[in-house]
Amino acid sequence: MNGIIIDLQDVLSRFTFDTVCKVSFDMDPLCLHSTMPVSCLVHAFDIATQISAKRATEPLPLIWKAKRAMNMGSERRLREAIDAVHESVMEMIQRKRNSGGDDLLSRILTLSDKDEEFARDMVISFLLAGRDTVSAALTWFFWLLCDHPDVQQKVVEEIRSRHEVLDFKGLQELKFLKACICESMRLYPPVPWDSKHAKNDDVLPDGTLVPKGSRVTYFPYGMGRMENLWGMDCLEFRPERWMSSETTNIGDDFVSVYKFPVFQAGPRQCLGKEMALMEMKYIAAFILSRFELRPVNDQKPQFVPFLTARMEGGFHVLVGKSKS
Numbered sequence: 106m107n108g109i110i111i112d113l114q115d116v117l118s119r120f121t122f123d124t125v126c127k128v129s130f131d132m133d134p135l136c137l138h139s140t141m142p143v144s145c146l147v148h149a150f151d152i153a154t155q156i157s158a159k160r161a162t163e164p165l166p167l168i169w170k171a172k173r174a175m176n177m178g179s180e181r182r183l184r185e186a187i188d189a190v191h192e193s194v195m196e197m198i199q200r201k202r203n204s205g206g207d208d209l210l211s212r213i214l215t216l217s218d219k220d221e222e223f224a225r226d227m228v229i230s231f232l233l234a235g236r237d238t239v240s241a242a243l244t245w246f247f248w249l250l251c252d253h254p255d256v257q258q259k260v261v262e263e264i265r266s267r268h269e270v271l272d273f274k275g276l277q278e279l280k281f282l283k284a285c286i287c288e289s290m291r292l293y294p295p296v297p298w299d300s301k302h303a304k305n306d307d308v309l310p311d312g313t314l315v316p317k318g319s320r321v322t323y324f325p326y327g328m329g330r331m332e333n334l335w336g337m338d339c340l341e342f343r344p345e346r347w348m349s350s351e352t353t354n355i356g357d358d359f360v361s362v363y364k365f366p367v368f369q370a371g372p373r374q375c376l377g378k379e380m381a382l383m384e385m386k387y388i389a390a391f392i393l394s395r396f397e398l399r400p401v402n403d404q405k406p407q408f409v410p411f412l413t414a415r416m417e418g419g420f421h422v423l424v425g426k427s428k429s
């Protein structure tokens with residue numbers, strides 16, 4: 106196959122950064138332009154998230170706490186990266202303040218009046234929530250499809266048979282594609298684990314006491330691979346498990362969020378879930394209907410559970426125009 110080699114994980118990460126900025130703040134940082142250098146904000150953001158996630162893997166929390174107190178090593182780099190993120194986001198806010206727009210950031214600025222720190226933290230939350238999650242989900246989705254050509258063929262057939270234009274209604278009809286996306290997030294959840302800290306003494310629904318100050322972690326990566334939740338074939342990529350006989354019941358509507366807490370469950374569920382699913386379907390349908398992807402490396406990639414999951418070393422693929 107003729108084509109070019111790209112790191113799909115990197116391209117998707119650039120795309121989702123541009124998208125979350127455009128949709129939420131009506132700004133396009135143009136990260137997808139391959140000729141543009143990686144912006145200071147993206148660079149600092151990546152360093153800050155990586156070092157923060159590595160804190161959780163330190164055998165003794167005392168180690169990073171000591172480094173933070175002495176402003177040394179990784180904790181010093183983290184502080185510098187956070188300062189750089191704050192500076193870039195404050196510049197975005199200053200530019201936005203005078204633009205009189207109607208986007209989410211303009212509304213946050215109106216609501217928060219002069220509280221710029223609140224607005225800054227909201228921007229950072231949206232960047233963190235909307236960028237790496239979607240790119241991680243798509244990276245693993247494309248890898249799984251390359252690894253299962255029969256499933257990929259079925260997805261391509263569905264895309265070609267159902268849509269003329271990739272509009273909202275057309276995307277909603279791509280039910281097998283949605284099943285594949287859910288199945289890939291079951292095995293490779295973008296947020297592999299997530300912790301909550303008890304502000305006060307609390308009790309879990311099963312009666313377990315949670316003393317003030319303790320940490321409770323739920324683990325979607327582990328839950329997605331449990332035999333008693335998903336059956337004997339829990340380690341297999343089998344999108345059909347997300348389809349019911351009723352055609353309206355599909356994907357994450359078909360399975361309880363407490364069994365599949367990839368977007369979390371309860372009152373603090375992900376606010377961007379529907380947007381994320383739409384964005385992923387759009388990108389998957391657009392790429393698969395036009396291009397063929399062939400992984401450069403035939404070894405099984407490694408899952409790296411940072412704050413959001415990554416594929417170790419990126420996902421290098423040969424991209425060529427689809428024949429049919």
Ligand code: HEM
Nearest residue numbers: 234235238239242295296367368369373374375376377381
């Ligand atoms: C596949 C993609 C995504 C996944 C797997 C995902 C997952 C999650 C999870 C697990 C949480 C709970 C975090 C916690 O409480 O600690 C969350 C919260 C949130 N997500 Fe997403 N997310 C995705 C995409 C998005 C997108 C595209 C946006 C918006 C641009 C978004 C916006 C949010 C917001 C605002 C919250 C905070 C909700 C709250 O605290 O009430 N997410 N997401």
